[in-house]
Amino acid sequence: MDVPPFIKADREPLAYMGINSVGLERRGFSKEKMHELHEIYRAYFNMGLNGSKALEYIEGNFPSTPERDYILEFIRKSERGVIRAVSFYPPSCDGSPLMEGIKHEWEPYCT
Numbered sequence: 401m402d403v404p405p406f407i408k409a410d411r412e413p414l415a416y417m418g419i420n421s422v423g424l425e426r427r428g429f430s431k432e433k434m435h436e437l438h439e440i441y442r443a444y445f446n447m448g449l450n451g452s453k454a455l456e457y458i459e460g461n462f463p464s465t466p467e468r469d470y471i472l473e474f475i476r477k478s479e480r481g482v483i484r485a486v487s488f489y490p491p492s493c494d495g496s497p498l499m500e501g502i503k504h505e506w507e508p509y510c511t
Contacts, residue, residue, distance in 0.1 A: 401480055406419055406437050406441075411486055443457055443461070451475070455472055459472065
């Protein structure tokens, strides 16, 4: 699996953990640009869309910038696919497994 640009990855298996704000800031990225990157990756990893639908959404809802276009190109050209996001909280209490074997603090509220 490939790790897209501008992000942090961790865990086993390797997963998206947010944008690399420290590295981006050191390289002179503005807070506005970092927010834009965060929103692009939020759309890709956290909206519940499959990869191609998420790319279509990003293309249709975010203005073309060199960074946006680089991200889209990177993901589309990845031959091995890109890493996935780790869900820490469920979108609903439907019983779907997130991180099996780990007790979550929200579980008592799912009745």
